[in-house]
Amino acid sequence: MNPDSDFSCPSKYIREHTPSLKDVIFTRREFLERTGMGFGAMSLASILGLSFGGQAGAAPANKSLSPLLPKQPHFPVKAKAVIHIFAEGGPSHVDTWDPKPELAKYADKTIPGHDGLAFPSPFKFNKMGQSGIEVSEVFPKLGECVDDMAVIRSLWTDIPAHEVAQRFMNTGSLQLPKPSMGSWVVYGLGTENQNMPGFITLSGKPEWRQSSFLPGVFQGCNVNYTQGMKLEEVLLNISNQFTGIDRQRRQLDLVHQLNNMHSQALQKDAQLEARIEAFEMAFKMQTEATDAFDISKESPEARAAYGATDLGAKLLVARRLIERGVRFVQVQHGGWDTHANIETAIPKQAGAIDGPAAALIKDLKQRGLLDSTLIVWGGEFGRTVVRDRNGNATPGRDHNGRAMVTWMAGGGVKGGTVYGATDEFGSRAAEKKVHIHDLHATILALLGFDHTKLTYRYNGRDFRFTDNFGNVVRDVIA
C-alpha cells in the first residue's frame, strides 16, 4: 500500500477546486449554448457583474446556474462517460482473470505458508486475442475483447466483509458516509445532456449512489430496470398521467409568460432564469429519458447480441444512456458470493455477463464510443485459493480482501494489458499492488482529474474521493 498522505489535500493550500455550491454551477451563457435555448437576449454579465473567463482546468466560473452543466476536468482526456458493472458478492479471481497453474500442484494439500485445503480452479484458461492474455473458459466472449481491456490482477481491499467492502469500492470509505464514485464524477464533470439525469444506477444499494455531503443533485438516480417495466415509470414523475403533451406544452408556455413578467419585476435574477430553463429541460426529459430506456427501438440483431436477459437489457440501456450524454451509469450484477459449488456457480455467473458485456464493448467500439466510454468491471473483493470452511461437498471459496481482480476497457485504457500479479498461488496481491484507492485515483485520472485536486469543501475541510491516499496506475492508461 502506498498511503499517499500528502497533507496538502485537506488544507487550504489547494485552491484549484474548492467549490461551494455556487461555483459548481455554470454561467448562463454556457448554459444557454449547451441547452440550445435562448430566452430573451439579456446580458447576464451586466446583471451579475461577472466575467465569463473561460479558465482551463476545473476552475469554475464564480457564479452559476445549474450544477450539472458540463465542465472540463483538470487535463484533457478521451473518457467522457463511465459504465461501472459492479459484480456484487466478490468474484473469484483465480477462476476468472487470474490463472494460477501452480495451485493445481497442491490440490487438496496444504500450500506452503497457508493453511486450509488448496483448491485449484476447475476451469481452463486460454490465451486470448493478440495480446494473448489468459482468460478463463467461463468468459469465452469477453475473452475475445481482451485487446481492448486492461486486467488488474493485483488489486486488494481492506476488509473482506460484503457490506464494508462494497461501500469501500463505491464510496472510498469503509464506514462513514461519503459521496459515491458517480456523485464525485458528476460533481467534477457535470453531465452532457441536461435533459437526462447525469448519474443513473440500474439497481444496487442506496449508499452506492449517495451524494452524502455533495449537493443532492449529484445523487444517482436509480431505476430498478427490467425488460417488462413500463417506460412511463422509469423515472420519478417522468410522465404525466393526467395531461397530454400538447396541453402541457401550452401550460408551460403560459408559465413562461408568467415567469417572464415576474422576472422582469425582479430584474431577471439569475436563479429565476435558471428555473425557467429547468422547466424546459424537464419537458424534454419526459420524452428523452423514456426513449433512452425503450430498447424496443433497437434492431433485432442488437437485441440478440445483448441477449434476452434483464442483465443484457440493462447493458443495452446503459449504452443508450451513455449515447445520450449520461455521465455515469452503474449496473449491478449480484450473485458472485460463491461459498459453494464453484464449478457450477461461476460458469452461471460469468455466463450471465459474458455475452452482454462483450456485446457492449463491441457495440460501443462499432459506434465509435468506446474511446470515450470507460467500462469498469469488478466486485468488492476476491476469494480464497483454499476451500471454504463450510465443508460443502461441492466446494466454494471464502472472502479474500488481499487479492482481487478488475478489468477496465475503453475510455483511454491501454488495451491488451495485464497489470500486477498475485503471488504464485493467487492468495494475495504481490507485484505492483493496487489498492482500491489507487483504482479510484486511476478511474479519476482516466476522466481527466488529478484525484488530489477534485475536492469539495465541507465543514472546514476539503474532501476527496480518494481520502488521503491513492496512486494513479499510469501503466493501464494508453
Place this chain on the structure above:
Amino acid sequence: MKHRSFVLALLAASAAPSFGAVSAEPTKAQAEFFENKIRPILKENCYKCHSLEQSKAKGGLTLDTKTGLLKGGENGAIVKPGEPDKSPMISAVNYLDPDLQMPPKGEKLTNGQIADLTAWVKMGAPDPRKDDAAKLSKLSGLTEKARSHWAYQPVTKPTPPSVKNTAWPRGPIDQFILAKLEEKGMTPAPDATKEALLRRATYDLTGLPPSPEEVKAFASDNSPQAFSKVVDRLLASPAYGERWGRHWLDTARYSDTVGGDRNIVRTIDYKYAYAWTYRDWVIKAVNDDMPYDQFIVHQLAADKVKDNAQENLAALGFLTVGERFRNVNDIINDRIDATTKGFLGLTVSCARCHDHMFDPVPTTDYYALHGVFASTIEPADKPVIAMAAQDQVADYQRQMSELEQQNRDRYYKFVAPLQDDFFNKVDGYLLVARFSGKRNGPAEQEKERIATLQKYKLERDLVVAFARNARGNDAVFGPFRAFADLKKEDFATKAPEVLAQITANANSKRPLNPLVVEAFKAAQPQSIEDVATVYKNLYASIEPQRKSYLEACQKATQGQVSGFTPEVAQLMNHPYEILTAAEANTQNLREFQQRLGNQLQGRSNFYFAKINELELTHPGAPAKAMLVNDSATVKNSSVFIRGQQETKGEMVPRRFLEVLSPNRQPLPFKEGSGRLELAQSIASKSNPLTARVLVNRVWMHHFGEGFVRTPDDLGVQSEPPTHPELLDYLASQFMEQNWSMKKLHRSIMLSRAYQESSQTNKKFEQMDPENRLLWRANIRRLDFEALRDSLLVFSGKLDRTVGGKPINLTDEPYSYRRSVYGYIDRGNLPELMQSFDFSDPDMPNSKRTSTIVPQQALFLMNSSMSVDVARRVVARPEITGAGDDLGRLIALYRVVFQRTPQPVEIDLALKFVANEARNQPTQSPAELKEQQAKNGRVADKKARKNAKGNGRYDSMNAIQNQGELIERKPLTPWETYAQALLLSNEASYIN
C-alpha cells in the same frame, strides 16, 4: 510545557510526546558530513514527497527537519542510529523490500549515495539541524495564531457606530448595517412593499404563506405597530416551532432510521420507533421559547437535570437519533460531531485521528469528549413520556401481545429441530469442535474436519455456536476438551489419567455435571471418537425428556421450569440456553437472534421488524424517550493514535475543550460521565462560540446568508464575518435577553435592514455581487418543506395538527400533514427530497444547498400531488363561489400569490382558459392507456403494489400513508391554469 508533536497529514500524527533517544550534539566533522553528503541527498531525492516546508508528508514522513527525520512515518522510525541493518531507510534505498523502495519508481540512489547514508546511520545519524518550533507546528491548529482567531475570543458588546443617514436606522442593527454600506458609498434599498414584507415574514417564521385574510388585515393596518403585531402573531403560532424546529433538526441530523448498513439491521431495528418524540420535543421547546441555554442542556443531559419533567427526556434524542455503526467508536464520533458542530460550530471530529489541522483542537480534546460519550449508555427500557389515544391502546396492546406470542411460538418451533439435530449428532459436533477457530488448519486436519462435517451433515452455525460451549471449563463438555487436547499418539497412555480426573470430579469450584461423570465411569475410551460416543449415548438416554423439557419451558410463563433435576436441565440447555416463556420477551429473543450465525439468523424469521413498525405507527403506542444514561462505571478514554483503536496513547480526563475553557485550563469533569458539565460548559455565557453560532444561524435563515457562510464551522478555516461587531452585539444581547430566540427574531425582523426590498442596483451589483453587505433583500427559493406545505395550504387540505408519528412525505397516497412530520430515512432518502436539496441526515447540516434541476420541475408538472392540489384550489369555496371568471381569477391569485392580478395577467388567464375549454380532452393519458390495454388499470395497480414491496415484508421499506389514490382523469381548463400558477417562479420564491 507539554510538548506536542506536530501533525503530518491526516493520518500521520503521533501523540508520543518525545522522540526517543536524541543523539548527542554532532561533532564538527559529523556536521560537515551531514551538510555535504546527506542533506543534498535528502533534498534532491526525498523532499519532493517528504517535506514539511513543501507540505508533503507521504506516509506521514518528513525529512526536512531533524524532528521529522527522527520521528519517522506511519510505520514508525526509519532510522535506528548506529544500526543501518535495522534502519528501514537503508533497506528502502537498497530496494530490499519490494513493498518499500525509495526513491520509488526505479529512481534508485547511486551506490555512492547509499554508502554515504549507510555510513551516516552507522555513525549515529548525527543531525546538526536546528528545528524551528513555529515551522514544526505549521501543520496543526495548535498555534497561538489559531488560538487568537476571532471566534475564540470573548463576546463583547460593541457600541453601534454612528451613521451619516440618521433617518434610516431604526435601531442598532441598522446602524451596523448602514455604517458598512456607507463605508463603501452604498445605500440600502427602499423598503419592501407590505405584500412582499408580509410574505417574507410569514414564510420566515412559519414556513407557510400568509392567508388572503392576513394580507388584507396587514394592508389595512396603518398603525406604526402593524408589522410588530404581525411578528408577534407569527411567533405565537404553533407553525413557528414547526418551521424553526425543522431548522434545528437539520443541525441535529434528525432521521427516523439507523442508516443503510444491513448488517446492523440484522441485529437492531432499522427504524427508530421513537425518534419523533425528539422531533416533537424540539418543536415544543422552540414554540415555548425555551431559553437556548436550557435547550442545549436538555439535549445533552436531560437525564441529569434535577427534578426534570419526564417529557424533557425526549430531548436526549439529539444524541441518539444519529446514524448507527457496528463500531461503537463511530457512534461516539457521530455524537461528538453533532455536539460540537451543532452547538459550537467547531469541527472537533477532525481531531479524531490527529490534532486539528487548523483549529486549536488537539486529539486530547477529542478523547476528553470521547470519554464522556463512552461513559454514556442507552438503556433498553425506554421511559414512557406520554400515553396514546385511549381508544387505541387496547388494539395496540392486543396486536403487540399477538406478535410477542407469535415470536415465542416461533422461537420454540425454531429451537426444537436445532436441538434434535444437536442431540442426535452430538458426537459429530464434538468431533468437529476440536478444529474450531476461525482460521483454516493444515490440509490433513482440514480434510478430517470437512469429512466430519459431511459425514454428520452438521449445521454450520451450530458448529460455530457450539464451539463456545465446548470449552475446557464447561461442566458438560469440559471433559471432552480434556481428551481432545491429548495428542493422538498419547491417547492410549494418557487417557486413563484424564478419565480418573473426570470421575473423581474433585474440583469443587467447577463441578462437572454428575450425569456426565456417571457416563464416564462406565466408559473406557480408546479414542477421541469413543469419547464422543459417550456423549452421544448420554444424550440418547435422556432423549425422552427432551421434548417435555422444551414444552415445559414453553409453558413456563412465570417462574422456573419444574420437574427436571438441575443436572438434566444443564444437559438440555445446549447448544443454546433455552428460554422459558417468561424469559422469551422481545429483548431476550433479540439477543438470542444476535448470537446466531448468518444462516440461522436468516432462517429465524422473528417478527422484530413488525413489532418495530407497530411501535412506530400504531396510534395506540405510547410515546417513549430515546434517552441515555450514565453507565454504571464511567471511565476516561485514551487517545487512539491515528484514530486506530488498537494503538492507545495517553489517557485523557473527561473534560471540556481547551480553547473554550476559562484560561484555557479545562478542569476534569467530576459528576458521572460529565455530560451535564459538558452541557453547562457549552451553554455558558463565557463560551465564546455558543451564542455567536446560534445568532449566525438565525440571521442566515432570515437573510439567506449568515455573517459567516459556514454555519457549522466558525473555526479558523471559515471566512471572516461580514459584520463582526453586529454579530457580537446580537450575541451579547441574545445572552442578556436570557437566550430568548423569539426576542432575537423580533430584534432582527423589526430592523429596517430586514425590511428592505429586493430591488437591485446596477452599480452595487458590480461592487458587491453577492450582496454580502445587504444593500437589498435576497431573493430566496422555498425549500422542500415550505414548497410542499404551501401546496397543502393552497389546496385547503393542510392538517395543522402539531406533533405525532411520522408520515410518508413523498408517495401516493400523500399526507396532508406538514412536511416536518415526514418520515426521514437516512439510509434511503427519497429521490424527491434529494432533488429538492433536503439536508443530508447523516451529519449536522445547518445550511441547505439550493440547486435548480429538472427533477424539481417534474414534480410540479407531473406528480399526482400537484394535480390534486390544482383540483382542490379550484374547488375552494371562494373560487367556486365567485360569480364569474374574473372573480375566480382574483380569488385564485389571492390564494396562490397573496395579491391581486394585473390586467395583463387577467388577459393571459382568460385567454388561456378559453382556449383550453375549446381543447378539452375527453381522456387523460392514463385513461387512454387503460382503454388501449383493457385491463391496464388493474395491471397498473398491481405493478404499483409490486413495486412497493413485492409482497415480501422488508424492515427497510418506507412507512405508507392510508388514503385514496388520485383519480387519473383530465384536468379542467381552470385546473390546468391553477397548476400553471403552482409551477410559476412567483409561487416558489420569496423576494
